[in-house]
Amino acid sequence: PENVSDWGKVVLAYEPVWAIGTGKTASPEQAQEVHEKLRAWLRSNVSDDVADSVRIIYGGSVTAGNCIELASQNDVDGFLVGGASLKPEFIEIINARA
Numbered sequence: 001p002e003n004v005s006d007w008g009k010v011v012l013a014y015e016p017v018w019a020i021g022t023g024k025t026a027s028p029e030q031a032q033e034v035h036e037k038l039r040a041w042l043r044s045n046v047s048d049d050v051a052d053s054v055r056i057i058y059g060g061s062v063t064a065g066n067c068i069e070l071a072s073q074n075d076v077d078g079f080l081v082g083g084a085s086l087k088p089e090f091i092e093i094i095n096a097r098a
């Protein structure tokens, strides 16, 4: 933590390996559970400020069809999009948290 001078520029991504490019997506509950634990780790090991400001994004078969529900989770701050970023539906994923 002491080696990072600006936590505002740090983005943490959670990507379950079984979800990358497979069409299998973590459920919103699964993603929330992991993101919440990552944020709790930051709170314990770094600071409240960092825990509250670091963006924790989810990656793994995000689509227009599942992005709204995933984005509705408290600790899901955005997405790391692979395959769907090459399709027109990408705009819907970009706007999922708008």
Ligand SMILES: O=C[C@H](O)COP(=O)(O)O
Binding pocket: 015, 019, 020, 021, 022, 023, 059, 060, 061, 062, 080, 081, 082, 083, 084
């Ligand atoms: O680089 C992107 C991530 O590995 C997720 O890829 P995906 O959205 O095709 O599963």
